[in-house]
Amino acid sequence: xxxxxxxxxxxxxxxxxxxxxxxxxxxxxxxxxxxxxxxxxxxxxxxxxxxxxxxxxxxxxxxxxxxxxxxxxxxxxxxxxxxxxxxxxxxxxxxxxxxxxxxxxxxxxxxxxxxxxxxxxxxxxxxxxxx
Ligand SMILES: O=C(CO)COP(=O)(O)O
Numbered sequence: 001x002x003x004x005x006x007x008x009x010x011x012x013x014x015x016x017x018x019x020x021x022x023x024x025x026x027x028x029x030x031x032x033x034x035x036x037x038x039x040x041x042x043x044x045x046x047x048x049x050x051x052x053x054x055x056x057x058x059x060x061x062x063x064x065x066x067x068x069x070x071x072x073x074x075x076x077x078x079x080x081x082x083x084x085x086x087x088x089x090x091x092x093x094x095x096x097x098x099x100x101x102x103x104x105x106x107x108x109x110x111x112x113x114x115x116x117x118x119x120x121x122x123x124x125x126x127x128x129x130x131x
Pocket of ligand 1: 006007008009033034035036037038053054055056059060091
């Protein structure tokens with residue numbers, strides 16, 4: 001199961017803390033991230049993370065394309081709600097495509113825990129040998 005992790009600059013410390021707190025859980029997923037977020041994650045944890053372009057250079061769109069192809073199954077995107085981003089249209093498109101494909105999307109820390117718990121539950125269900 002593939003999970004995308006993304007954070008705007010002001011929220012990167014929160015995402016790193018989340019990833020460190022839940023590193024064992026996140027290790028169950030095929031992880032991808034936008035460029036700078038991915039680098040920060042790789043530096044701060046032992047997680048394997050496939051890095052896309054940086055967000056302003058198209059990383060959100062690359063992750064959106066995976067969602068459109070149904071290759072990405074969840075997104076944690078800690079947006080900075082207080083700072084305008086040059087690539088706002090890409091961000092809006094990513095949020096929209098998650099809704100189009102009904103992909104779980106967390107845009108703050110409280111919902112990140114909830115989405116991760118739900119995806120872990122789905123993983124267990126998928127691999128439950130008694131099913
Ligand atoms: O801008 C972003 C998401 O919109 C994140 O990009 P970076 O991870 O490259 O900082």
